Amino acid sequence: MRVVKVALGSRSYAIQIGNGLLGELGKQCARLGLGKRCAIISDRNVAPKYGGAARRALAKAGFEAVLIRVPAGETAKRLSTVQRCYDELAAHRLERKSFIIALGGGVVGDLAGFVAATYLRGVAFVQVPTTLLAQVDSSVGGKVGINLKAGKNLVGAFYQPRLVLCDLDTLATLPAREFRAGLAEVIKYGIIYDRALFQRLERDLSKLLKRDPATLTAVIARCCEIKAEVVGQDETESGLRAILNFGHTIGHALEATSGYGRYLHGEAIAIGQVAAAHLSARLLDLPASEVGRIHELFRRASLPTKLELSSSERAKLLSAITLDKKVSNGEVRFVLAKKIGQVEYGRRIPGGLLQEFLSRWQ
């Protein structure tokens, strides 16, 4: 088992990574000094697989846990689901010292975290991420929230968990496509922060795809360390934290314009990262050989690397990019790579240049 610490003063917490951790959930929660009553929020795919084990582990340590099931998928991240959770928490008389456990992928983590941040003006919460994406990314760092019709993650808070338990055994049931989508975030950490991690991924990709436990533990722990370091320096994204958005400007726009559902988030940001690598070659002298390595690693992970768009789809994509939260005065801010392992954030790119780039890069 590996432990990674997120250092945020009085709000610091540990991320535990290893096998068999779900069985330890009660014991680990007992160390946090919380009340006896808690709620597990999980979705309809994850609850039947792991809800029982989570409840038993909590009961063994003397906790009374209620299991709240929400629908699976991005559409669950909405205000009406939050409302239902509040009602169930109140019905089960959760009080200020009670706590909430998010058991599931990033959808459940963002939703349950938002519920925890707001119910009774905030109760403690614990993340038990069960997708690769949630283990390396969404469960760490304290961004919680829900979607509006107008866009993703438009309502939310910064609210840190008290503990993150990444049980690698839960990844055994994760569909292959979801697993590969998580790898897109893993590769991102190599590009933005750690050349040695990127090299390791080039070397060990086939072991990772086979979900080899030792490789998974080491790689997930490294990703969590990087996220912890970045968040520890810039919790609320006033600067450095923006590097985590590498590939996300184009990726988010692609998700929005292709109709949510065509691409998984990880797939859209795989394309976004390859595009950002090409842009980096033009604007920051990222060597062509490194663009090639980035492209190749995504390809080997069976992730998409090309934009296949008609000219009208491309126009929609461009307008979605310039509508993004991070745009000011018609200039889009990008995270670009200088070399594998090192990026710059806040690079302004005029709309015209982006249009020309997108029309040529296919």
Ligand SMILES: NC(=O)c1ccc[n+]([C@@H]2O[C@H](COP(=O)([O-])OP(=O)(O)OC[C@H]3O[C@@H](n4cnc5c(N)ncnc54)[C@H](O)[C@@H]3O)[C@@H](O)[C@H]2O)c1
């Ligand atoms: N808060 C953050 O910092 C942050 C960062 C990145 C992404 N996100 C959010 O995360 C969400 C995406 O998360 P995700 O990719 O984990 O998607 P997800 O939560 O929808 O999970 C993907 C699918 O896998 C199923 N599943 C989960 N764990 C499983 C398991 N162990 N076995 C079998 N099936 C399982 C789920 O039911 C779902 O159908 C998005 O809403 C995104 O906005 C948040």
Ligand SMILES: [Zn+2]
């Ligand atoms: Zn992402």
